[in-house]
Amino acid sequence: MTKGQALTPMMEQYRQIKSQYPDSILFFRLGDFYEMFYEDAEVVSRELDLVLTSRGGKEAAPMCGVPYHAADSYLARLIAKGYKVAICEQMEDPRQAKGLVRREVTRVVTPGTIIDEKALPARGNNYLAAIVGEGGNLGLAWADASTGEFQFTLCPGLEELLDELVRLMPAEYLLPPELATDASFCRRLQLYTRGVITSWAPAADPADARQALSDHFGKDKVDQVELPPAAGLAAAMVLSFLQATQHSSLAHLDAPAPAASTSRMVLDQATRRNLELVACGREQKREGSLLWVLDKTVTAMGARTLRRWLDQPLVDVKAIKARQEAVAELVDGFILRQELREALQAVRDLERLAGRVAYGTAGGRDLQSLRGSLAVVPEVMELLVGVRARFLLKIREQMDPLADLVDLLGRAIVDDPPVGIHEGGIIRPGYNAEVDHLRQAAEHGREWIASLEAEERERTGIKSLKVGYNRVFGYYIEVTRPNLPQVPADYERKQTLANAERFVTSRLQELERQVLGAEERLVQLEYELFQALREEVLKVLPRIQRTARALGVLDALLSLATVAVDHNYTCPQVDTGMVIQIEQGRHPVVELVGAHGSFVPNDTYLDQEQRVHIITGPNMAGKSTYIRQVALIVLMAQIGSFVPACRARIGVVDRIFTRVGAADDLFAGQSTFMVEMQEVANILRHATRRSLVILDEVGRGTSTTDGLSIARAVTEYLHDVTGARTLFATHYHELVTLAGQLAGVKNYCVAVREEGEEITFLRTIVPGSTDKSYGIHVARLAGLPPAVLKRAQELLEQQPGGEVRAAVKTVKSITLTSIEKQVLHELASFALMAATPLEAMEQIFRWQRQLHQQGTEIAKISRG
Known part of the structure; x- marks a missing residue:
């Protein structure tokens, strides 16, 4: 606003109210519009693409406005952009006000306090969260202002706090000034959740916070829960913010309750992201997530x-x-x-x-x-x-059927009520005798005024005479200029127009008093009755x-x-044992998005005797899908769901941990390998023998020797120290030797069919291991140019161990002799299970002697 500018009383009122809400856009009610002025008008005009006009003379105030009956959609767009909006209403009827209409802010709408349906996620919560550090802990409290849910918890450190926040995804954070100005803390806070940060002062101490909660909810309710000091401060912050912004009783708000952390599985942010529980992909779409399926x-x-x-x-x-x-x-x-x-x-x-x-x-x-x-x-x-x-x-x-309330509302409210509550038309006929009487009087009055037009035309002989109405002058009789000589003497001039004059008569004024008086009283009475109905609901x-x-x-x-x-899901057996056994398990999402009937089910068996599975196999063969499906089946079982399997037994899991794929965090200045190591460190710190750990590559972000060493050390730690049930999908084939060294490690691989240079992924997990990654085969499937594939094969054969691969390739190209064909035929048809051990050894000896006597090419190559 321009200093020294003379303001009208209304603009002075605007200025005074705006000064109380400097960080909010002020929706200032003027008749049927919410108007914005000065800087607010410029912001709203730009953000909502509205026409910017002005009000006043030389020092005109920029202004723009939105219709009050359509304000919710505009409000939702502003809140979605992170703005706060103070709603300033007219607190009295302008027609009855003496002087300037009294106006007050009735509520302040922020991202965490919005209650308008169009701006809320219909199938999710909209949380306002407060964070307070006290006594070495971080207190966290959150409420959904639209539903009344209100909970709190205590977090021992920042990582635990972030895990909770990723679950809640608050729309707005309340932080004490010292945290709100801590750039590093705020950056970590908004890294995955993007909630708007609001600085808000907490209570002076935990005792004051507890008293504030007791004053609102009642001492008995607050005393029923154990409220740690940090959590109490956070809960009181949420309450005080809602009281300051919503200007209402908050009668629907639950007393703060502790989040049931001990009876729930804790899922960290990496696990939620990697398992794609409620959203998937970079765009965080709902489609393709587990929630989308369930x-x-x-x-x-x-x-x-x-x-x-x-x-x-x-x-x-x-x-x-x-x-x-x-x-x-x-x-x-x-x-x-x-x-x-x-x-x-x-x-x-x-x-x-x-x-x-x-x-x-x-x-x-x-x-x-x-x-x-x-x-x-x-x-x-x-x-x-x-x-x-x-x-x-x-x-x-x-x-609770609440039959009395249902009956009351059914008798009181019309089937199709109007949008607003200040224009009447809400109360059903027969509910209130005075409403019925006033409604009849208003309707008859309008009929009388309509009949007056015909009477006056007849009396004056002016066929074009008409009776009209506007909100400024009320009812009038309009006569065009050529007919003015025929106007009777009892007509009183009211308004002059370019081509006509408007008049009133004593009879018209009397009818107007009857009609408008009845309509005004009717509207007011309907509003009062509606308010009484809301009070009944409130009870x-x-x-x-x-x-x-x-x-x-x-x-x-x-x-x-x-x-x-x-x-076609089945009910899993869930118990306190350590066995996770899944027969013919399927990935709940992948089986739906793939071709019908194309998904290959797999079995899983984990217990303390075989608690670590090393899973090898080529890229694209299905290792990642398999280990994720096991985690998802366990999680589904522990929410009480049936699972995609023929049969399942789940020894209850306290936590699920994942280390999947390559991801970096450039915003926080962390590389792919650093993020990978942080996720692994989190697993090793918190996993127990009751946990389920799925690892999809560890150590691939650094050199081969370093990475292999880290992967082996991590596997040994999970086996020896945590005892966690673990599925480890890896390309480090060297890890398969652990199965012969650690009692609880077992090797599994993805079955592959090779036909010359072509491979077929069978998507089946079988016992054993593979010594190849089939990287060049996968590159061929991806469409790399033949020249690149040929050169890659040459370079591969030049690597350590390449001579052996070349020899094997040579063996495959040899034409078999008749003796070799005979040996292979006998081997294929030999009834091994029907032979005694001695018979089997004798038969193998005979085959070896035949091959050595023949002097096969294989023997020559092996000697060379």
């Missing part, structure tokens, strides 16, 4: 529940079996499953509808959606009457939230059952 939910609550299960698999066998039992009953009950899914399709997002009621932003359509969703609950409860699974029975017990908000969450759990179970039936 999510057949029909409600938003169900989708969010299923994602939380994937983010935190269970480690408690009893809890896993409870989910399995419920999924199994839904798998077996075709009719029950179909009827439940059909019923749930009518359920809207009850959690977020409850949130909008708490914030005071719910409109008539929201309450109608709430009523329609709750009306489904009795049907769902009836369908669950005969179920046997205890988990399903528990879900039914948590549901039962906890019951609505409990029902919503129960429906979400049911929907998630139905999704797992539907996928199990559609893709």
